[in-house]
Amino acid sequence: MDTFAELQQAIIDGVAPRAKELTRRMLDDGIKPSEFFPKAIIPAMDEVGRRMRDCEFFIPEVLIAARSAKGATDILRPLLTGDESVQPAGTVVCGTVKGDLHDIGKNIVAMMLESAGFRIVDLGVDVSPERIIDAVREQQANLVALSALLTTTMLNMKGTIEALVGAGLRDQVKVMVGGAPVTESWARSIGADGYGKDAPGAVELARRLVAQA
Amino acid sequence: MIEGVCQRAVELEVAGLLIEFEALPEMTTKPEWGLEITSLLAETLKRFHATRGLRTALRLTPNDTRELRRPPLMRKGEYWEGMLKFFDGAGSAGADLLSIESTGGKEVSDEALLNVDVPVLVFALGILAARDMRFLWREMVKACRESGVVPAGDTACGFANTAMVLAEQNLVPRVFAALVRVAAVPRSLVAYEMGAVGPSKDCAYEGPYMKAITGVPISMEGRSAACAHLSHVGNIAQALCDCWSNESVQNIRLLSTFAPTVSLEQLAYDCRLLNTAAGDGDDGVRRLRDWLVESDAVRDPQAWVLRPDVVLRISKQIVEERTCYRQTRCAILAALAEIKRAYDAGQLRIPAREVKWLAKLQRDAEALPDREEELVTEVLGMPLAAKFLTESYGLDV
Numbered sequence: 200m201d202t203f204a205e206l207q208q209a210i211i212d213g214v215a216p217r218a219k220e221l222t223r224r225m226l227d228d229g230i231k232p233s234e235f236f237p238k239a240i241i242p243a244m245d246e247v248g249r250r251m252r253d254c255e256f257f258i259p260e261v262l263i264a265a266r267s268a269k270g271a272t273d274i275l276r277p278l279l280t281g282d283e284s285v286q287p288a289g290t291v292v293c294g295t296v297k298g299d300l301h302d303i304g305k306n307i308v309a310m311m312l313e314s315a316g317f318r319i320v321d322l323g324v325d326v327s328p329e330r331i332i333d334a335v336r337e338q339q340a341n342l343v344a345l346s347a348l349l350t351t352t353m354l355n356m357k358g359t360i361e362a363l364v365g366a367g368l369r370d371q372v373k374v375m376v377g378g379a380p381v382t383e384s385w386a387r388s389i390g391a392d393g394y395g396k397d398a399p400g401a402v403e404l405a406r407r408l409v410a411q412a
Numbered sequence: 413m414i415e416g417v418c419q420r421a422v423e424l425e426v427a428g429l430l431i432e433f434e435a436l437p438e439m440t441t442k443p444e445w446g447l448e449i450t451s452l453l454a455e456t457l458k459r460f461h462a463t464r465g466l467r468t469a470l471r472l473t474p475n476d477t478r479e480l481r482r483p484p485l486m487r488k489g490e491y492w493e494g495m496l497k498f499f500d501g502a503g504s505a506g507a508d509l510l511s512i513e514s515t516g517g518k519e520v521s522d523e524a525l526l527n528v529d530v531p532v533l534v535f536a537l538g539i540l541a542a543r544d545m546r547f548l549w550r551e552m553v554k555a556c557r558e559s560g561v562v563p564a565g566d567t568a569c570g571f572a573n574t575a576m577v578l579a580e581q582n583l584v585p586r587v588f589a590a591l592v593r594v595a596a597v598p599r600s601l602v603a604y605e606m607g608a609v610g611p612s613k614d615c616a617y618e619g620p621y622m623k624a625i626t627g628v629p630i631s632m633e634g635r636s637a638a639c640a641h642l643s644h645v646g647n648i649a650q651a652l653c654d655c656w657s658n659e660s661v662q663n664i665r666l667l668s669t670f671a672p673t674v675s676l677e678q679l680a681y682d683c684r685l686l687n688t689a690a691g692d693g694d695d696g697v698r699r700l701r702d703w704l705v706e707s708d709a710v711r712d713p714q715a716w717v718l719r720p721d722v723v724l725r726i727s728k729q730i731v732e733e734r735t736c737y738r739q740t741r742c743a744i745l746a747a748l749a750e751i752k753r754a755y756d757a758g759q760l761r762i763p764a765r766e767v768k769w770l771a772k773l774q775r776d777a778e779a780l781p782d783r784e785e786e787l788v789t790e791v792l793g794m795p796l797a798a799k800f801l802t803e804s805y806g807l808d809v
Contacts, residue, residue, distance in 0.1 A: 255765070257583060324480070352436075
């Protein structure tokens with residue numbers, strides 16, 4: 200009988216056809232769809248995150264693992280009903296702040312968060328505080344993730360947080376910030392809830408912030 | 413800041429000072445802002461020349477704001493119009509050189525970098541970026557001729573330095589970052605084919621290839637830019653430079669003085685050493701060059717592909733090809749051959765976890781089609797095709 204351990208390995212190895220095949224066979228064997236997430240998919244992606252953090256995996260290996268996980272998830276989601284529905288870990292509105300065009304770091308963080316079960320609303324680059332506010336309202340987000348690569352544009356992180364206060368949304372969201380010039384003390388000074396040093400760190404931070412809410 | 417930098421340059425008797433004003437996006441979307449700052453800088457440099465005899469030049473580098481829109485409009489629209497206005501005003505604002513860090517094809521190459529995808533990388537650089545460089549630099553050279561500004565050069569920073577920084581963060585293999593560096597050469601060459609004359613942008617670490625193929629002077633940065641980004645090419649980057657540069661020095665007060673002035677001093681001492689070596693005849697200057705090369709080359713494939721002998725060998729192969737696509741493909745295969753030969757001979761260290769990537773990259777490169785039309789058809793069939801507009805690159809489909 201196929202096991203969750205085998206499915207975990209197929210996801211970690213990035214072998215999407217095997218992950219899908221194992222998922223189907225295990226469903227045929229009577230395994231409940233809701234069991235796959237805590238026993239295979241989430242532990243597999245946690246292991247992938249650990250390997251990236253420990254410099255055992257490069258980004259493409261994380262991406263193909265995420266695609267394998269998605270292959271399994273796409274089979275399982277339509278079968279989840281009522282109480283079994285797997286809720287996203289959180290809804291994250293993310294973007295590179297106004298005046299800044301750099302987005303590759305933000306894209307990596309968004310990809311890692313999505314792999315960890317978060318719903319991502321990616322607003323792209325040069326994102327004004329107003330667009331963040333609109334997205335938080337429309338998407339009922341509980342997390343905002345801001346990125347900046349320039350010392351001149353990181354100031355707009357503060358502006359975005361102030362705008363969230365002004366819009367009466369600050370208590371609805373936790374704000375995490377990151378990017379090359381950003382530091383822990385800068386994050387604190389502008390009223391952010393957390394600072395993400397790197398992409399794997401951002402996932403741990405997001406989980407912690409959601410748990411605090 | 414500029415006053416402090418110029419003052420220190422005078423005190424240290426620098427032979428010549430090239431100041432670059434790299435605009436922020438708002439200064440390019442509102443070019444009148446950028447041009448006003450250019451004028452202020454030019455006035456200061458003129459004053460220091462008139463009163464202190466400091467020889468200077470001002471390089472103006474507008475942003476490629478076309479990437480503010482996704483997918484980007486590369487040949488029309490408000491962002492392109494703003495850039496043109498900036499180019500046209502450069503001369504009367506007092507700029508001596510015009511450069512840019514152009515990003516045509518980056519919307520695709522970023523995907524290639526994250527996925528370590530050789531075919532998509534070659535499409536981005538050898539097909540999209542090359543076409544954009546031809547379009548962009550035709551306009552830039554025209555604007556320069558009309559305003560008396562030197563069309564200096566471009567950089568593959570948005571492609572190859574992005575790969576370098578990702579490799580430094582252990583997100584992509586170093587061997588791949590080395591391939592991206594060399595793969596960007598044909599695209600960067602297009603600027604010079606269209607009339608740019610150098611010095612190249614300082615963040616164009618592919619500069620040695622430009623120099624080998626076209627003879628243009630090159631501006632380089634390396635260990636001097638560690639405040640902006642870390643790298644494994646800090647010394648070798650200096651080995652063939654004509655201008656030695658820094659990058660993004662934050663204007664903060666250090667114990668001695670403000671950081672940009674500190675950085676200027678460090679550059680000045682480096683240049684003093686280089687000029688002393690240059691004045692010592694062929695043996696002296698080659699010895700220093702070789703020390704700079706050998707101190708880095710063995711440690712990282714990104715350094716290996718910047719060795720002068722490797723640059724010459726790969727450059728000879730690149731220029732045998734007739735199209736940018738075939739040059740880009742050739743560049744990757746040639747770089748792979750150089751890296752593999754050096755690794756097998758024990759001359760180059762590659763981390764154990766990267767060795768399997770060498771074989772994968774080789775397979776992917778060998779599978780590239782002979783004809784670019786085949787790769788175009790392949791990429792247009794991918795979901796990735798939604799990231800760019802074919803008409804923005806003059807791609808007939």
